[in-house]
Amino acid sequence: MFKDIFRILSDVEMLGYIFQGFLHTLVITLIAAAIGLVLGFVVAVVKIMPSNKWTRVPKVICEVYTTIFRGTPVALQLFIMVFAVFAIPGFKPYAAILTFGINSGAYVSESIRAGITSIDKGQMEAGRALGMNWLQTMVRIILPQAVKNIIPAIGNEIIALLKETSIIGWIGATPGVVTFDLQAAADTIFRSYPNYLASGIIVGCCYLIIVYAFTLLVKYTEKRLKKDER
Amino acid sequence: MNDKKPFLQVKALHKKFEKLEVLKGVDLDVYKGDVIAVIGPSGCGKSTFLRCLNFLEMPNAGEISFEGKIVFKNERVYFKRKMKALKTQKNYDKTEFKALEEQYLALKAIEKPIQKKMNKEIDLHRQKVGMVFQQFNLFPHLTVLQNITLAPVKLKKMTKDEAEKKAMELLKKVGLEDKASVYPNTLSGGQKQRIAIVRALAMDPEVLLFDEPTSALDPEMVGEVLKVMTELAKEGMTMIVVTHEMGFAKEVANRVIFMNEGVIKEENNPKDFFENPQDERLKDFLSKVLK
Numbered sequence: 088m089f090k091d092i093f094r095i096l097s098d099v100e101m102l103g104y105i106f107q108g109f110l111h112t113l114v115i116t117l118i119a120a121a122i123g124l125v126l127g128f129v130v131a132v133v134k135i136m137p138s139n140k141w142t143r144v145p146k147v148i149c150e151v152y153t154t155i156f157r158g159t160p161v162a163l164q165l166f167i168m169v170f171a172v173f174a175i176p177g178f179k180p181y182a183a184i185l186t187f188g189i190n191s192g193a194y195v196s197e198s199i200r201a202g203i204t205s206i207d208k209g210q211m212e213a214g215r216a217l218g219m220n221w222l223q224t225m226v227r228i229i230l231p232q233a234v235k236n237i238i239p240a241i242g243n244e245i246i247a248l249l250k251e252t253s254i255i256g257w258i259g260a261t262p263g264v265v266t267f268d269l270q271a272a273a274d275t276i277f278r279s280y281p282n283y284l285a286s287g288i289i290v291g292c293c294y295l296i297i298v299y300a301f302t303l304l305v306k307y308t309e310k311r312l313k314k315d316e317r
Numbered sequence: 318m319n320d321k322k323p324f325l326q327v328k329a330l331h332k333k334f335e336k337l338e339v340l341k342g343v344d345l346d347v348y349k350g351d352v353i354a355v356i357g358p359s360g361c362g363k364s365t366f367l368r369c370l371n372f373l374e375m376p377n378a379g380e381i382s383f384e385g386k387i388v389f390k391n392e393r394v395y396f397k398r399k400m401k402a403l404k405t406q407k408n409y410d411k412t413e414f415k416a417l418e419e420q421y422l423a424l425k426a427i428e429k430p431i432q433k434k435m436n437k438e439i440d441l442h443r444q445k446v447g448m449v450f451q452q453f454n455l456f457p458h459l460t461v462l463q464n465i466t467l468a469p470v471k472l473k474k475m476t477k478d479e480a481e482k483k484a485m486e487l488l489k490k491v492g493l494e495d496k497a498s499v500y501p502n503t504l505s506g507g508q509k510q511r512i513a514i515v516r517a518l519a520m521d522p523e524v525l526l527f528d529e530p531t532s533a534l535d536p537e538m539v540g541e542v543l544k545v546m547t548e549l550a551k552e553g554m555t556m557i558v559v560t561h562e563m564g565f566a567k568e569v570a571n572r573v574i575f576m577n578e579g580v581i582k583e584e585n586n587p588k589d590f591f592e593n594p595q596d597e598r599l600k601d602f603l604s605k606v607l608k
């Protein structure tokens with residue numbers, strides 16, 4: 088096994104696949120995460136807004152959205168989005184990334200909402216009682232406190248997303264296209280060096296490196312935020 | 318005092334939570350400089366009443382005027398209810414219904430614009446009606462000074478410099494000027510509450526509402542907060558104070574109110590209130606709290 092790992096790692100063509108896979112996994116995850124963050128934030132805010140005649144319909148839409156995307160497998164969502172909703176030639180890879188983004192947005196919105204609702208009700212009341220409106224109080228009082236709870240949760244969300252993107256090759260992945268991720272690299276390496284364990288360990292280490300680096304980043308951010316207080 | 322006009326006037330205020338009727342018609346005239354102590358058994362609606370005055374809770378019915386202007390008015394709800402009740406009867410009187418509906422619509426024409434205006438001006442109203450909470454509700458992510466200056470600056474009442482100058486003056490007054498740059502979680506309960514009072518004062522309110530300001534405090538810290546409140550009262554601040562501190566009610570307030578079962582059962586000056594209570598429940602209540 089170690090021999091196979093060594094042979095793969097000294098094969099320039101294989102190294103190229105690994106590098107490509109590494110890069111693409113990162114790119115797919117980061118774009119999907121960005122979409123998820125923006126979407127998740129908007130949805131969370133809509134869900135938290137006081138209920139009135141203007142917010143009622145958006146609230147229902149957001150509720151339906153999170154229910155559907157959290158309640159069905161992401162592979163199925165990929166299947167429907169890529170082959171039915173966005174069945175545009177050449178758009179497949181982007182539809183896939185978009186799907187991961189939309190899916191992640193549903194989870195992120197729940198993390199953000201949980202972070203916001205975990206802040207004591209008295210904080211909003213105190214802000215409002217001073218004459219600040221809902222938005223001012225949200226931005227100046229609630230969100231700065233909620234961020235401390237939200238960052239770690241979103242960090243975990245992105246790590247889960249990173250691992251989920253490994254099914255993207257399933258819609259077709261050849262070297263050179265963005266869907267050629269780490270998992271696709273493992274499959275391709277296996278065809279030249281038919282040892283599951285060897286290719287698996289190499290790619291697994293790549294995933295671990297990204298996840299670990301990301302975890303450190305989240306921890307660091309958390310610490311910075313904690314230091315601001317006190 | 319009676320020839321003066323009340324600057325905060327509450328009429329027949331009603332508030333329900335789902336099926337639970339908490340306020341069942343509260344009437345109160347507040348004059349400039351009044352210090353009103355509100356006492357009553359737990360759950361009788363004292364907090365709810367106070368919170369209705371700055372619309373942290375929206376009343377269901379009644380009228381609130383502030384500085385001569387009606388800020389909240391809803392009486393049509395009664396007619397709506399009568400109409401509904403009438404409709405449930407078989408062969409109800411159509412002309413009676415018509416009459417009710419007319420009254421309802423007439424009131425609606427008056428009340429709807431007030432309501433619309435209020436929705437827009439609710440934040441302005443709250444700037445003039447400050448509130449101090451039992452749990453302080455200081456902002457933990459801001460320093461003491463930032464806690465105090467955030468709203469006045471944000472709401473463009475003052476520039477940052479003015480607000481900070483004023484904040485330091487107020488902090489000095491409550492003896493906490495050395496705490497300006499610390500975060501609230503380093504303070505004791507009594508200090509927190511004094512900061513909370515300063516934060517409310519920084520907005521230059523016309524009236525301050527206190528909801529059991531000393532109830533969350535260790536006994537040895539109650540005094541320092543009451544002292545600040547007493548000073549405020551002496552300076553002529555209009556205050557409505559829900560409290561269990563009978564000493565404060567007796568010595569500082571000029572009016573004491575007993576609330577029970579969603580209404581004001583008794584009101585008097587402190588001397589007569591405590592020496593000569595009329596309401597049976599009040600006598601009972603006082604015998605328990607005064608021991």
Ligand SMILES: Nc1ncnc2c1ncn2[C@@H]1O[C@H](COP(=O)(O)OP(=O)(O)OP(=O)(O)O)[C@@H](O)[C@H]1O
Binds near residue numbers: 339357362364365366
């Ligand atoms: N947001 C709410 N939703 C439902 N019920 C409520 C709400 N707020 C208060 N109540 C109920 O209304 C009643 C009156 O509450 P309120 O807090 O006004 O009483 P209180 O006189 O301030 O009592 P305490 O001395 O315990 O503070 C209580 O039965 C309470 O359970």
Ligand SMILES: [Mg+2]
Binds near residue numbers: 363364365
């Ligand atoms: Mg209360």
